[in-house]
Amino acid sequence: MTAQILDGKALSQRLRREMADTVTQLSATYGRAPGLAVILVGEDPASQIYVNNKKSACAQVGIASFSHTLPSDTSQEHVLGLIGEMNHDPRIDGILVQLPVPQQINPERIIEAITPSKDVDGFHPYNLGCLTARKPALRSCTPYGCMRLLEETGIDLHGKEAVVVGASNIVGRPMAMELLLAGSTVTVCHRFTEDLAAHVARADIVIAAAGKQDLVRGEWIKPGAIVIDVGIHRLEDGSLTGDVDFAIASQRAAWITPVPGGVGPMTICMLLANTVQSYQTAHLAHNTEL
Numbered sequence: 001m002t003a004q005i006l007d008g009k010a011l012s013q014r015l016r017r018e019m020a021d022t023v024t025q026l027s028a029t030y031g032r033a034p035g036l037a038v039i040l041v042g043e044d045p046a047s048q049i050y051v052n053n054k055k056s057a058c059a060q061v062g063i064a065s066f067s068h069t070l071p072s073d074t075s076q077e078h079v080l081g082l083i084g085e086m087n088h089d090p091r092i093d094g095i096l097v098q099l100p101v102p103q104q105i106n107p108e109r110i111i112e113a114i115t116p117s118k119d120v121d122g123f124h125p126y127n128l129g130c131l132t133a134r135k136p137a138l139r140s141c142t143p144y145g146c147m148r149l150l151e152e153t154g155i156d157l158h159g160k161e162a163v164v165v166g167a168s169n170i171v172g173r174p175m176a177m178e179l180l181l182a183g184s185t186v187t188v189c190h191r192f193t194e195d196l197a198a199h200v201a202r203a204d205i206v207i208a209a210a211g212k213q214d215l216v217r218g219e220w221i222k223p224g225a226i227v228i229d230v231g232i233h234r235l236e237d238g239s240l241t242g243d244v245d246f247a248i249a250s251q252r253a254a255w256i257t258p259v260p261g262g263v264g265p266m267t268i269c270m271l272l273a274n275t276v277q278s279y280q281t282a283h284l285a286h287n288t289e290l
């Protein structure tokens, strides 16, 4: 078997074109564009690239971005003050603080300072709780993008064995809740899991989000499985690879995401979708009050 490719780049381009039309209509109706504030503290080169990609994606669909690039010695109080102002700024529908932040700043304090209705990363405990309680509000972008990719296969997820490799707050845990909400039987594997190979081998759906290059061996994949690779690692020759051994896994799976061009573009796309959703919710709430 040779897997069909789940092309996140192509899907995200299609979704962005559709979103650009929606944003044009909404901007004409309400007299302003949706707005996303992006805060970057420090000079981490990878973060600078991610932030620039997010800003240019905003421009492409007509979302206004408000960018704040702060020096690496910025105090936590300063960032909290900025977030406090943005929470009340009617031009801003989404607030994103690029992670990681320098060590003098506690990321949990930052995430929890963002008002949940503007938490377009979907990292706030309120939004994670809503998903857990089967009432998703703003959904974490990477798991949301993975769900959108799974939808492309047309396969009903009810009753499927899903194995999530990695239990981070920003990917593994919300991913497990998304799959549970979709009716799958979910196992979450992590650093203390014994016999990872045995779990992966019985999975109809594998989500690899451990942040370890080639952790998921191709021979482990059940024939016909769907494999979603969230990992991204730069090799010495400058090329990118994921958490899954693609060469062998793609000979066994029915569907697989490439790295790059799989989950990465979908994460940014769902960030834009969340910003538009937040804007629409804000306007609906306002109209209801009238």
Ligand code: GUN
Binding pocket: 096, 097, 098, 099, 100, 121, 141, 142, 267
């Ligand atoms: N750092 C790595 N991924 C992300 C993300 O999705 N959002 C933010 N804010 N920071 C990140």
